[in-house]
Amino acid sequence: MGKKKRGQARGGGKRAPKKDEYRTDLLEKSDMNNERFAAYYKAQNILPEEEWESFLDALRSPLPTTFRVAGSRLTAQSLNKAIIDTHVPMLSDVTFEGQKIPPPVQLPWYPDGLAWQFNVPKKVLRKSPEFKKFHSFLVFETEVGNVSRSEAVSMLPPLFLDVEPHHRVMDMCAAPGSKTAQLLEALHAQDTLTATSIPSGLLIANDSDYKRTHLLIHQSARLPSPALMVTNLDASNYPSMKIPAEPSSSGSKPRLTPLLFDRILCDVPCSGDGTLRKNLGIWKTWQPNDGNGLHSLQLRILQRAIKMLKPDGRIVYSTCSLNPVENEAVVAAALNTNPDFQLVDVSSSFPSLKRRPGLIAWRPTADKAVKATYETHATFVEADPSAAANTKLTEGHWPPSNATELHLERCMRIYPHLQDSGGFFVAVLERKPGFSNPSKKEKKRSAEEVADDREPEVKKPRLRDDASTNASTPQADADGDAAMVDVDAKAEPSEVTEVKDGGGGSFKEMPYTFLSKDDPTLTSCIDRLHLVPSFPSDNVLVRNPEGDVVRSMYLTNSIVKSVVQNNDFTRIRLTAAGTKVFTRQEGAKVHEKLEDATKKEGGASGIPGVGAQYRILGEGLPVVLPYVEPSRIIEAGMQTLKTLVESYYPLLDSFEESFKIIMEGAELGCHVIRFPPGEMQGASLSHDLVLPVWKSSASMTLMIDKKAKNALSLRVFGKELPSTANARPRKKGESLAAVDAGTDGAPDEVKVEDLRDDGVTEAADEVKEESQSDTEEIVIKGL
Numbered sequence: 182m183g184k185k186k187r188g189q190a191r192g193g194g195k196r197a198p199k200k201d202e203y204r205t206d207l208l209e210k211s212d213m214n215n216e217r218f219a220a221y222y223k224a225q226n227i228l229p230e231e232e233w234e235s236f237l238d239a240l241r242s243p244l245p246t247t248f249r250v251a252g253s254r255l256t257a258q259s260l261n262k263a264i265i266d267t268h269v270p271m272l273s274d275v276t277f278e279g280q281k282i283p284p285p286v287q288l289p290w291y292p293d294g295l296a297w298q299f300n301v302p303k304k305v306l307r308k309s310p311e312f313k314k315f316h317s318f319l320v321f322e323t324e325v326g327n328v329s330r331s332e333a334v335s336m337l338p339p340l341f342l343d344v345e346p347h348h349r350v351m352d353m354c355a356a357p358g359s360k361t362a363q364l365l366e367a368l369h370a371q372d373t374l375t376a377t378s379i380p381s382g383l384l385i386a387n388d389s390d391y392k393r394t395h396l397l398i399h400q401s402a403r404l405p406s407p408a409l410m411v412t413n414l415d416a417s418n419y420p421s422m423k424i425p426a427e428p429s430s431s432g433s434k435p436r437l438t439p440l441l442f443d444r445i446l447c448d449v450p451c452s453g454d455g456t457l458r459k460n461l462g463i464w465k466t467w468q469p470n471d472g473n474g475l476h477s478l479q480l481r482i483l484q485r486a487i488k489m490l491k492p493d494g495r496i497v498y499s500t501c502s503l504n505p506v507e508n509e510a511v512v513a514a515a516l517n518t519n520p521d522f523q524l525v526d527v528s529s530s531f532p533s534l535k536r537r538p539g540l541i542a543w544r545p546t547a548d549k550a551v552k553a554t555y556e557t558h559a560t561f562v563e564a565d566p567s568a569a570a571n572t573k574l575t576e577g578h579w580p581p582s583n584a585t586e587l588h589l590e591r592c593m594r595i596y597p598h599l600q601d602s603g604g605f606f607v608a609v610l611e612r613k614p615g616f617s618n619p620s621k622k623e624k625k626r627s628a629e630e631v632a633d634d635r636e637p638e639v640k641k642p643r644l645r646d647d648a649s650t651n652a653s654t655p656q657a658d659a660d661g662d663a664a665m666v667d668v669d670a671k672a673e674p675s676e677v678t679e680v681k682d683g684g685g686g687s688f689k690e691m692p693y694t695f696l697s698k699d700d701p702t703l704t705s706c707i708d709r710l711h712l713v714p715s716f717p718s719d720n721v722l723v724r725n726p727e728g729d730v731v732r733s734m735y736l737t738n739s740i741v742k743s744v745v746q747n748n749d750f751t752r753i754r755l756t757a758a759g760t761k762v763f764t765r766q767e768g769a770k771v772h773e774k775l776e777d778a779t780k781k782e783g784g785a786s787g788i789p790g791v792g793a794q795y796r797i798l799g800e801g802l803p804v805v806l807p808y809v810e811p812s813r814i815i816e817a818g819m820q821t822l823k824t825l826v827e828s829y830y831p832l833l834d835s836f837e838e839s840f841k842i843i844m845e846g847a848e849l850g851c852h853v854i855r856f857p858p859g860e861m862q863g864a865s866l867s868h869d870l871v872l873p874v875w876k877s878s879a880s881m882t883l884m885i886d887k888k889a890k891n892a893l894s895l896r897v898f899g900k901e902l903p904s905t906a907n908a909r910p911r912k913k914g915e916s917l918a919a920v921d922a923g924t925d926g927a928p929d930e931v932k933v934e935d936l937r938d939d940g941v942t943e944a945a946d947e948v949k950e951e952s953q954s955d956t957e958e959i960v961i962k963g964l
């Protein structure tokens with residue numbers, strides 16, 4: 182591995198060592214030592230002397246696995262119940278090689294008991310049948326987004342942000358997105374088991390690293406949201422966006438006002454020494470300049486957040502570093518330049534979380550070997566003028582003289598030995614009372630200040646700090662959770678035309694064009710899919726300048742639409758908005774038939790796409806479901822579900838008679854099937870499950886991808902799908918029925934080029950307008 186440049190951030194800087202490069206079992210405990218680290222943190226007096234050894238011991242022990250049951254609250258609770266009722270009892274009596282293995286336990290501080298922890302060697306996960314089964318369950322549920330594996334401490338910042346569905350939320354440094362997912366879940370607190378709500382709030386998830394924004398998009402596809410936007414900008418210089426002010430009573434066109442946020446998360450790039458238990462490479466490389474070099478970028482990001490906050494808003498500043506230069510020093514400097522802000526005392530929130538107060542005093546150094554540390558900037562300059570002249574250390578790296586008045590003790594420090602976790606830092610900032618409820622006049626003034634304050638980004642973010650993000654890899658290496666993110670990073674940047682300008686590059690994203698609600702393709706799609714008139718067809722967009730429905734349609738909520746329409750996104754790099762809900766179903770044979778039928782019905786319009794068939798995407802179904810005409814939702818039983826899950830293209834003849842009769846009479850194309858709770862030969866479905874299918878003339882296809890199918894099979898039927906169940910690869914030009922039936926069968930089967938899994942590829946010309954998220958996963962909302 183090359184040398185790490187000082188000041189380079191975890192999560193955005195050079196690639197962090199992959200776990201296997203520093204495997205715990207290959208690194209002796211005696212190698213987990215770094216004299217500079219010990220000298221520095223002893224000088225900072227972060228812990229009483231008597232705790233030092235247990236702190237180091239914890240840092241040298243493997244980190245427990247933690248996971249969070251994700252998704253909307255109702256879904257989460259039902260899945261959690263399955264863990265409590267089925268998995269924990271199964272794992273409670275496991276002995277491996279003579280040793281009793283403890284079952285998973287709930288993290289006591291996480292709301293509703295939805296976060297879990299277990300500490301089991303890999304060998305046990307591989308060899309104990311009970312743990313192996315539990316591990317498979319976790320893997321599948323993670324793949325479909327019902328479980329999110331992330332470091333325990335990394336789950337904290339969103340909790341302290343306290344997001345509600347109407348909030349406008351900004352996640353300044355969001356990739357790879359574990360906290361974004363939590364924020365989205367909070368915005369979607371009103372989702373039901375089968376349907377996604379459309380919150381009135383908004384979440385902008387931003388990251389300056391382009392590739393990492395695609396990880397973020399991929400991750401958040403697991404909780405599809407019309408309220409999500411993803412931007413790719415330098416957070417320290419985030420542009421001021423505009424939205425229309427409240428409509429005036431005179432009925433005149435509303436003036437534009439800056440978009441301010443109720444909640445802002447600054448989970449900034451940091452040196453990451455709180456992740457030592459997982460990123461063992463840090464033992465070798467750690468030195469104090471890692472943090473010194475990041476201070477100024479971290480401060481600029483926090484300062485920018487302060488400018489974009491609503492008067493009564495809240496900011497959470499967090500790092501996975503223990504270094505006060507990246508933590509208390511940043512917070513103190515921001516408070517001193519914004520005297521209307523204060524640290525919020527959150528010591529009584531989440532009372533079972535063990536934490537220590539923020540530091541009031543610390544002693545920075547520019548000396549790599551940590552031979553000396555200094556109480557004040559002045560003593561540093563005096564003791565070592567040449568070092569002082571040659572470093573970027575500023576007075577702001579040191580504690581300010583008013584550290585006590587700033588109540589820096591209200592910051593939270595989490596140390597690994599307190600509750601067997603990683604190390605972390607969290608601070609919660611709000612305006613002081615009196616500033617949080619300004620008069621109308623003050624509000625207007627502060628809004629104007631914000632408006633004047635920044636010009637929108639034009640170019641690719643170029644950062645002035647060494648800590649900037651020039652990562653060439655989208656590998657998740659950011660913080661605790663990051664390294665555990667197990668996603669395919671092949672997000673398709675297909676809506677982007679890259680124009681290299683030689684000076685850092687600039688990008689042109691495909692425009693976001695909202696369709697008129699009378700757009701003939703949209704209305705024909707809505708008709709064919711049998712959506713009710715209340716479907717928010719005002720908020721449907723496509724990704725091309727002409728507003729042609731070439732392939733996919735996305736749904737946003739009203740505030741996202743307003744932001745998109747009132748800002749210049751040829752200048753502000755927006756990489757995603759809303760969620761994809763409909764896609765054109767390719768398959769010439771079907772199209773010809775349908776277009777013929779449309780013509781016969783007098784529906785031929787000559788408009789591209791009007792005769793075409795659209796389907797509701799698996800990932801979009803929970804969003805669209807509340808608008809599907811209830812009488813069009815077909816009910817089916819467990820046996821039908823089993824047939825659909827076990828085979829890719831079951832022939833209609835293979836279904837139960839009652840279902841077969843209904844489907845034979847149904848039109849070709851997309852249908853929505855509801856499976857009510859039920860039991861069948863040991864299989865059990867405890868909640869409604871609603872899934873999209875595609876009906877061809879002779880067969881049906883469940884329109885969810887292989888991972889979702891596997892998770893579903895494991896959850897409902899208690900078994901993984903054998904790989905043979907997933908259909909053999911189709912030969913070029915071969916019909917799906919032929920693949921499924923093993924014959925050269927029905928010539929009029931739909932081709933599902935756009936199923937996009939198991940080697941089924943996209944037609945090249947379709948890729949151009951392909952998705953913001955490269956996945957078509959359904960978040961299965963039932964059990």
Ligand SMILES: C[S@@+](CC[C@H](N)C(=O)[O-])C[C@H]1O[C@@H](n2cnc3c(N)ncnc32)[C@H](O)[C@@H]1O
Binds near residue numbers: 356389451
């Ligand atoms: C600690 S990680 C964030 C982890 C993320 N919040 C999560 O929970 O998955 C820091 C992120 O900051 C990004 N970053 C670095 N410099 C930035 C900047 N100037 N503006 C915005 N993002 C930046 C990095 O690309 C990295 O993804």
